Amino acid sequence: MKSLGHTIIVHGRNGSKLDNLAKELQVEAVKADFSDLREVSEMADTILKKYDKIDVLINNAGVFKTSNTTTKDGYDVRYMVNTFAPYLLTTKLLPILRKGRVINLSSAAQASVDFEALNGKVELSDFEAYAQSKLAITMWSRHLTNQVGADGPVIIAVNPGSLLGTKMVKQGFNTNGNDINIGVDIIKSLSLDHEHADHSGEYYDNDNQKYAPPQADGLDDEKAKKIVESIQTIINNTLAS
Numbered sequence: 001m002k003s004l005g006h007t008i009i010v011h012g013r014n015g016s017k018l019d020n021l022a023k024e025l026q027v028e029a030v031k032a033d034f035s036d037l038r039e040v041s042e043m044a045d046t047i048l049k050k051y052d053k054i055d056v057l058i059n060n061a062g063v064f065k066t067s068n069t070t071t072k073d074g075y076d077v078r079y080m081v082n083t084f085a086p087y088l089l090t091t092k093l094l095p096i097l098r099k100g101r102v103i104n105l106s107s108a109a110q111a112s113v114d115f116e117a118l119n120g121k122v123e124l125s126d127f128e129a130y131a132q133s134k135l136a137i138t139m140w141s142r143h144l145t146n147q148v149g150a151d152g153p154v155i156i157a158v159n160p161g162s163l164l165g166t167k168m169v170k171q172g173f174n175t176n177g178n179d180i181n182i183g184v185d186i187i188k189s190l191s192l193d194h195e196h197a198d199h200s201g202e203y204y205d206n207d208n209q210k211y212a213p214p215q216a217d218g219l220d221d222e223k224a225k226k227i228v229e230s231i232q233t234i235i236n237n238t239l240a241s
């Protein structure tokens with residue numbers, strides 16, 4: 001996107017990896033571990049201090065398998081990184097996103113949210129935690145779209161394509177996976193192309209290259225409201241502690 005003349009800010013959690021990337025691309029970098037909402041909040045503040053407008057926010061960071069599945073605040077790391085952190089970042093940046101776009105990385109793996117698990121009260125398998133966290137981000141995307149209305153950003157949840165050959169897929173599924181450019185191309189298109197401007201709140205399934213209904217709960221407005229209220233409570237409690 002830099003070659004198209006856009007100003008890019010990259011995010012990462014690993015200082016040296018991030019510095020190398022920022023140097024290579026000659027772009028600005030911001031650092032935050034998304035398993036800690038305090039760091040997410042500070043990162044948003046850093047961006048808010050420096051920029052008065054963001055055209056596109058891509059919520060890409062995500063985790064599937066990891067050795068430590070519980071965060072220091074007692075939540076499943078999949079829910080924290082894949083669902084709560086991007087919600088906090090997006091809502092804090094809303095004032096400068098205005099009519100921009102938010103692209104939220106969902107997945108073909110989607111499962112009904114168990115509120116006990118979302119609140120860190122029961123443990124789930126890696127796949128179940130990941131699939132619940134991905135339906136939850138898909139659901140808050142639609143809920144937030146309805147909240148911000150026409151003056152807010154376009155918010156789209158996307159399955160970039162299944163089993164693309166990234167670190168997550170190589171380590172988690174023991175396969176080399178498919179061409180990652182399948183994901184790159186759709187994220188770029190959703191970020192910039194006019195044809196997506198009227199699809200806020202929807203889920204784009206790149207396995208079938210079209211907008212599609214998410215898993216059945218994904219259109220349940222009451223459940224989405226409950227999920228967002230739970231996320232907001234977790235954010236408030238964590239940032240106050």
Ligand SMILES: NC(=O)c1ccc[n+]([C@@H]2O[C@H](COP(=O)([O-])OP(=O)(O)OC[C@H]3O[C@@H](n4cnc5c(N)ncnc54)[C@H](OP(=O)(O)O)[C@@H]3O)[C@@H](O)[C@H]2O)c1
Pocket residue numbers: 012013014032033034035059060061062063081082105106107108159160161162163164165166167168169
């Ligand atoms: N690959 C697929 O087939 C596929 C399919 C559907 C959806 N997705 C989604 O696409 C997104 C990108 O995943 P990927 O496939 O490219 O996997 P990946 O190569 O493992 O990338 C995940 C990224 O998230 C970052 N991350 C993980 N935990 C973090 C934390 N606590 N704080 C900050 N950053 C963190 C990782 O940083 P480090 O480099 O420091 O670990 C990495 O840059 C994810 O949301 C994933 O769920 C992927």
